[in-house]
Amino acid sequence: xxxxxxxxxxxxxxxxxxxxxxxxxxxxFTLTRxxxxxxxxxxxxxxxxxxxxxxxxxxxxxxxxxxxxxxGTNNVYVRYLSTTTQVITPSQNTVSWNTLDSNIQxxxxxxxxNRIINGSMVIDQRNAGAAVTVNGAVPYTxxxxxxxxxxxxxxxxxxxxxxxxxxxxxxxxxxxxxxxASVDAGQVASISQxxxxxxxxxxxxxxxxxxxITISFWVQSSLxxxxxxxxxxSATNRSYPFTYSISSANTWQYKTITIAGDxxxxxxxxxxxxxxxxxxxxxxxxxxxxxGAWASADYRNATGAVxxxxxxxxxxxxxxxxLEVGTQATAFSTAGGSYGAELALCQRYYYKxxxxxxxxxxxxxxxxxxxxxxxxxxxxxxxxxxxxLPVSMRTQPTVTAYSETGTADRISVYNNSATTLTVSxxxxxxxxxxxxxxNTTTNASTTASYVCQFVASAEL
Numbered sequence: 001x002x003x004x005x006x007x008x009x010x011x012x013x014x015x016x017x018x019x020x021x022x023x024x025x026x027x028x029f030t031l032t033r034x035x036x037x038x039x040x041x042x043x044x045x046x047x048x049x050x051x052x053x054x055x056x057x058x059x060x061x062x063x064x065x066x067x068x069x070x071x072g073t074n075n076v077y078v079r080y081l082s083t084t085t086q087v088i089t090p091s092q093n094t095v096s097w098n099t100l101d102s103n104i105q106x107x108x109x110x111x112x113x114n115r116i117i118n119g120s121m122v123i124d125q126r127n128a129g130a131a132v133t134v135n136g137a138v139p140y141t142x143x144x145x146x147x148x149x150x151x152x153x154x155x156x157x158x159x160x161x162x163x164x165x166x167x168x169x170x171x172x173x174x175x176x177x178x179x180x181a182s183v184d185a186g187q188v189a190s191i192s193q194x195x196x197x198x199x200x201x202x203x204x205x206x207x208x209x210x211x212x213i214t215i216s217f218w219v220q221s222s223l224x225x226x227x228x229x230x231x232x233x234s235a236t237n238r239s240y241p242f243t244y245s246i247s248s249a250n251t252w253q254y255k256t257i258t259i260a261g262d263x264x265x266x267x268x269x270x271x272x273x274x275x276x277x278x279x280x281x282x283x284x285x286x287x288x289x290x291x292g293a294w295a296s297a298d299y300r301n302a303t304g305a306v307x308x309x310x311x312x313x314x315x316x317x318x319x320x321x322x323l324e325v326g327t328q329a330t331a332f333s334t335a336g337g338s339y340g341a342e343l344a345l346c347q348r349y350y351y352k353x354x355x356x357x358x359x360x361x362x363x364x365x366x367x368x369x370x371x372x373x374x375x376x377x378x379x380x381x382x383x384x385x386x387x388x389l390p391v392s393m394r395t396q397p398t399v400t401a402y403s404e405t406g407t408a409d410r411i412s413v414y415n416n417s418a419t420t421l422t423v424s425x426x427x428x429x430x431x432x433x434x435x436x437x438x439n440t441t442t443n444a445s446t447t448a449s450y451v452c453q454f455v456a457s458a459e460l
Contacts, residue, residue: 020076022046022069031061031078042079045069096328115199116277117144117335117345119217119321121170124159125352128359131158133177134189140459142172143346144193151187151282153180153309162319165218165252167332171319174281179312189281189309190229190300194460195323196394197234197274203261203325205233205275210261215277216329217321219244220252221306222314228280228291228305231259232298234273238265241302243291250315256329262294271394273460279318282309347391351456360455363406368451371411388433389456397428397456404451414449421450428456 020029022045035041038052043063050056056065069076123143126132132139134147135154141147147157153176160173174191183189203211213231221227224246232239240262244255268274280301289299308316320332336342343356352360353367369387389397403420404412413419428434434456 016080018078018080019074020078022072022075024071025068027065027068029063029065029076029078031063033080034061035080040081042081044077044079046072046075112199112335112337113322113324113330114333114335115195115323116193116321117195118142118342119319119332120168120334121145121159121172121319122339123343123346125346125350125356126360127159128357129159130359131156131175135178140350143350145172146192146194146459148188148190148192149281149309151180151183151189151309152178153183153189153282154178155189155281155309157191160317165319168218168319171218171317174308174316176281176309176312176314179310179314180282181310183282183284183307183309185284185286187282187284188287188300189307190283191279191281191318192300193277193321194273195275195277196460197268197270197272200267200274201269203267203275205262205267206265208263210263211325212258212260212327213323214256214258214326214329215242215321215323216254216256216332217318218252218254219246219316219318220250221246221308221316222249223306223308223311223316224249225306226302226304227308227316228288228302230276230278230280230289230300230302232276232278232300233262233265234268234276235266236298237296238262238267238294239289239297239299240294241289241291241299243302243305254320258327264294265296277321277323280305280308281316282307344391348394349457349459351389351391351393351397353453353455360400360453361402361406361408363404364453365404368404368412368414368453370414371450371452387435389428389431392431393428393456393458394431394460395458396430397434397458399426399428399434399454399456401426402453402455406453411450411452414451423452426454428458431458 018032035058038058043050043056056063063078121142125143126140132141133154133156134149136149138146138148141157142159149155155174155176158173160171162168162171203213226243226245228241228243230239230241240259242257244257246253278300283301287298287300288303289295289297291302308314322332324330334342336345353369354360355366358364400408401411401423402408403410407420409423410420411423
């Protein structure tokens with residue numbers, strides 16, 4: 001017979017066969033497998049296929065023939081018709097996260113399982129990807145991420161693109177610009193995130209019901225060895241140093257750290273700092289302790305960890321940071337579940353009227369907020385203005401106004417950026433609104449239009 005294409009091939013499939021010797025009197029035979037039904041097997045006696053239920057019955061592993069087969073060698077055989085011939089119920093707690101298919105793992109993700117906001121480093125409202133120099137300062141860099149440096153060295157922090165790590169497009173990158181080969185005992189260089197107490201209240205830390213957490217992240221560095229960090233309470237008197245290893249330079253590696261919850265100490269469950277997460281870049285002995293144990297101390301790093309700031313031009317990058325309840329790291333998800341929701345979470349702590357890609361304090365006419373003019377007797381002034389914030393901020397924010405030219409504490413006469421008026425007071429009125437009074441010695445014109453940008457901060 002002719003075929004289109006390649007000639008098809010056939011292959012016999014035998015899922016298993018039991019052979020028995022008939023005795024002329026034996027009717028019961030023991031199978032090697034448990035099957036559910038007589039239809040799951042085929043019984044043959046002296047090369048004659050037997051009729052299920054009429055010629056034999058089945059109970060567990062016992063096959064009972066209606067009539068005893070005649071004597072013979074292997075003249076009775078039972079062929080199993082399926083590779084799945086028994087129901088298996090896994091023992092309690094034997095199915096783990098690692099045994100699940102990756103797609104199932106993703107499907108089992110829950111909203112806000114990740115307590116780290118902006119763990120994928122995609123939001124950078126303050127700097128829009130520009131490098132921030134950290135030298136004796138404690139600035140916020142990418143949203144929710146703070147940089148610490150009290151050493152004699154210096155480093156930059158920058159949002160960078162990621163092209164070789166599936167599922168991630170951005171990372172936070174540290175570059176050492178001034179090395180400090182011998183960090184003093186009381187000095188610190190670190191990257192950290194403060195997590196609001198409301199977002200970790202369910203951990204029950206400080207009680208006998210404290211829950212275990214797992215921190216997971218992708219990291220790479222130009223250096224190799226054992227690196228460190230810690231989790232800590234707001235009072236900085238309970239901390240847990242941890243370590244992770246980087247075995248190959250400039251190669252993304254996935255790390256997980258499991259920490260049993262602290263049953264003592266004070267852990268805030270309000271809008272204060274619920275817990276801090278530190279990723280060390282070089283810390284002195286005062287702030288380092290033994291890894292893998294809770295301590296009544298202000299430890300931000302593990303003893304003996306690599307000091308990134310000790311090597312000029314050294315780099316360290318991180319992304320995909322997740323902190324979740326449980327003993328197993330699960331597939332990464334953002335805290336908000338989408339970019340828009342993640343941005344709103346960031347705006348609870350920092351909000352700007354500038355476009356997302358524009359650094360505050362930049363000269364721009366986009367997004368300027370109009371202000372009203374108020375006639376006050378013989379004077380014409382700008383009306384004290386107020387506005388609603390798009391999200392409820394963590395607390396009443398600190399607000400800064402910017403003119404069209406990007407000058408702080410100024411507002412602009414629209415389309416005449418050379419003319420500005422001084423803002424005498426601007427502040428948050430509540431978690432949801434802000435307001436301002438203008439310099440009362442400067443008159444405004446009813447024929448002009450006035451505009452400004454503003455930034456509101458309610459960081460932990």
